[in-house]
Amino acid sequence: MIKRTFILCGLILVSAYLIIAVTFLNAKPNNQVCQGIIFAVKDSINYDFITPKEIKNLLQKKKLSPEKKYLKDINTQELEKTLSRHPFIREVECYLTSGGKVAIDIYQRIPLIRVISNNGENYYIDNNGKIMTLPGKAVHVVVATGKIDRKFAQQELYTLAKFLQANDFWNAQIEQINITPKHEIELVPRVGDHILFLGKPGNYDEKFTKLQTFYKKALNQVGWNKYKRISIEFNNQIIGTKKDQ
Secondary structure, three states: OHHHHHHHHHHHHHHHHHHHHHHHHHOOOOOOEOOOEEEEEOOOOOOOOOOHHHHHHHHHHOOOOOOOOEHHHOOHHHHHHHHOOOOOEEEEEEEEOOOOOEEEEEEEOOEEEEEEEOOOOEEEEEOOOOEEOOOOOOOOOEEEEEOOOHHHHHHHHHHHHHHHHHOHHHHHHEEEEEEOOOOOEEEEEOOOOOEEEEEOOOOHHHHHHHHHHHHHHHHHHHOOOOEEEEEOOOOOOOEEEEOOO
8 A cells, every 4th residue: 555655656746747847848938038030931932022131121110020039028929910911921920939039930922813904903813812912023924904893803813813723734825814895705825826715704614625625626637826716605616717818
């Protein structure tokens, strides 16, 4: 009985020691000064929209820079709140590391399509369907021109651009989208001297499947520059307008 009690007390003491040790190791001394900032852009595409220097300058301007501050005085939630207002940031995470540094993980907004409307507007739609501006920066994405208001851009153009992005062939083939005064869609391909006419928005799976079959069975036989216009507006038919001889 005494032996069992002794063993039990020993186990309790070891458990208490481990808890205290872990708590001590994870604790941040009140007088520990921030050892620096670890900055990371977590996107696979590096557009250089956001740089460590830019983030540091922004935090200094807002008097929120964690450098040379005591860890107890650093409010990571306030850092996140401030940085999330940046026009190129979709999401941000700020936290203290075990080495006494502040880690800032940035998730950028990714441009999906550029809109150059005949009303004079020039902006991008990001991959979440939101409008973004990139002053002084150019990104290689498909360009949409013509009669485009912001509602049409964020709904119809966004849907079409997401469809193209998800298909490797069409993502590489289409370089421009033009919207007619009737809100019909024309596409300018990179290969082939012709215009692709889709008509009204929608039914993209059916239209592009039909068009890809036409590419393989017809254009590969007669040549990619045989037609000046290829219409897939109507169901179950493709209308090709040949160039003048």
